[in-house]
Amino acid sequence: MQETPKQASLFTAIADIQRRKILNLLKEGELSVAAIKAHFDFSGATLSHHLNVLKQAELVRVRRQGQQRIYTLNLSVLEELLLLMNQLLKGDEHEKP
Amino acid sequence: MQETPKQASLFTAIADIQRRKILNLLKEGELSVAAIKAHFDFSGATLSHHLNVLKQAELVRVRRQGQQRIYTLNLSVLEELLLLMNQLLKGDEHEKP
DNA sequence: ATTTTATTTAGATTATCATCTAATTATCTA
DNA sequence: TAGATAATTAGATGATAATCTAAATAAAAT
Numbered sequence: 001m002q003e004t005p006k007q008a009s010l011f012t013a014i015a016d017i018q019r020r021k022i023l024n025l026l027k028e029g030e031l032s033v034a035a036i037k038a039h040f041d042f043s044g045a046t047l048s049h050h051l052n053v054l055k056q057a058e059l060v061r062v063r064r065q066g067q068q069r070i071y072t073l074n075l076s077v078l079e080e081l082l083l084l085m086n087q088l089l090k091g092d093e094h095e096k097p
Numbered sequence: 098m099q100e101t102p103k104q105a106s107l108f109t110a111i112a113d114i115q116r117r118k119i120l121n122l123l124k125e126g127e128l129s130v131a132a133i134k135a136h137f138d139f140s141g142a143t144l145s146h147h148l149n150v151l152k153q154a155e156l157v158r159v160r161r162q163g164q165q166r167i168y169t170l171n172l173s174v175l176e177e178l179l180l181l182m183n184q185l186l187k188g189d190e191h192e193k194p
Numbered sequence: 195a196t197t198t199t200a201t202t203t204a205g206a207t208t209a210t211c212a213t214c215t216a217a218t219t220a221t222c223t224a
Numbered sequence: 225t226a227g228a229t230a231a232t233t234a235g236a237t238g239a240t241a242a243t244c245t246a247a248a249t250a251a252a253a254t
Binding site (some may be wrong): 109113115139140142143146147150161163164165 | 244252
């Protein structure tokens with residue numbers, strides 16, 4: 001029942017609110033870095049850092065498309081987990097019985 | 098679909114591995130501070146700090162019993178969430194179909 | 195009442211992390 | 225090929241968080 005480094009990296013990744021926002025954006029669909037950047041105030045370097053943390057945790061995947069890089073959510077156990085968390089966490093207001 | 102401060106405090110609370118270990122200990126049952134402390138290397142002050150973070154996030158509850166304080170998991174939406182996370186995160190090895 | 199035990203609080207230190215600017219890499223276009 | 229665009233990497237800085245020691249609070253036992 002030991003926690004693996006990979007699992008730990010997940011908790012680290014979702015600890016930051018900006019990264020959680022990025023994940024939420026990507027729920028709508030894949031996005032280039034520039035497209036993501038449009039939603040935030042911080043620099044491109046900072047965004048790149050956040051994306052890297054998410055990538056290390058395998059919460060996102062990247063592919064190149066010309067000079068841009070397209071980020072997508074890694075729709076696996078981990079993504080479903082986040083959706084579940086979101087739903088459950090919002091469960092304060094209206095419990096659906 | 099805005100994240101509340103309370104929800105944010107949850108992510109912060111589970112971001113630290115020591116606090117995750119504490120939560121896992123408490124899954125077995127309620128424990129005094131001293132009993133928890135026996136599992137860790139750091140000081141009582143540090144433990145107190147971590148317990149406070151968990152309490153702020155309402156992941157744990159405290160009651161007094163003489164001179165000790167007994168901590169229990171807050172068995173609510175949030176606790177179930179953690180159990181789910183744990184199960185799902187471990188789901189690498191053996192998917193139960 | 196004094197001492198001991200359990201825990202928290204205060205204040206300081208250290209480590210980690212988010213962020214910035216500047217420089218670099220890679221691709222595309224004129 | 226030169227210049228423009230997209231993104232990452234390097235290195236520095238500031239903020240936040242984990243940890244420590246020492247002091248404070250509170251209950252129990254002697």
